[in-house]
Amino acid sequence: MRLRYSPSSPFARKVRVAAAVLGVPLELETADTMDANDTLRQQNPLGKIPILLRDNGPALFDSSVIVTYLDHVAGGNRLIPTETEARFATLRLEALADGVMDAALLQVYERRYRPEDKVVQSWLDNQAGKIARSLAELEAAPPAAGAPTAGDIALACAFGYLDFRHGGAWRADHPNLVAWYEAFPARCPGFSETAPG
Structure with missing residues (x-):
């Protein structure tokens, strides 16, 4: 999985930390939200980061959605309790x-x-x-x-x-x-x- 991000984004940091805690490897690729030619606008129509690019489905965006997905990939009930x-x-x-x-x-x-x-x-x-x-x-x-x-x-x-x-x-x-x-x-x-x- 590939994460489009900026090193200064707190939302992207949240995803990166979640992935580290869960042991889910992510390939990192920077994105420029102000560059109209950056492909992130095709990956997320909102033009915002972070964006998680997956091989088996559409891109996921919004850090909370991505963290929920990573928790699911890691078996669930680790970062987001089920109780x-x-x-x-x-x-x-x-x-x-x-x-x-x-x-x-x-x-x-x-x-x-x-x-x-x-x-x-x-x-x-x-x-x-x-x-x-x-x-x-x-x-x-x-x-x-x-x-x-x-x-x-x-x-x-x-x-x-x-x-x-x-x-x-x-x-x-x-x-x-x-x-x-x-x-x-x-x-x-x-x-x-x-x-x-």
Whole structure:
């Protein structure tokens, strides 16, 4: 299987870490979402990464779909539990972490693709609010420190992206999450090796 990705994408990192935890080999191929000639637009009509190219079916996209597929390929019940409450707790955490990554990425794009005099501060503030509320909820009840789930991997990738693109400002007010995040690489194969940069 071949993964179209960017080394700086937190969503692609989530897939790469999941594959490492599951022991599923992936061939990596970079993609340029801003290049109209890159074949990724034929592989995913949304023109977004990551994209998983398979020999036995259509391309899969959206990191959550790809992680679910990889868990299935690896036999299931490893990153996404089958027991109902544990399953939906994992999927909820993954959705919350994905939302943090989305908001952080949108903040980057607002400054990267608009002239400074066209940057919309209320838009940046709205995205910052999403991140702040999510981190406050998680700080009050950090995830358990067991075998990594899809939710844990997504959350760790969100923190990594906040460090990478936002200077780690999130750390100051979230000591419980910082402790959780700093312990994460020891229990998650492939996490350190996929750091953006």
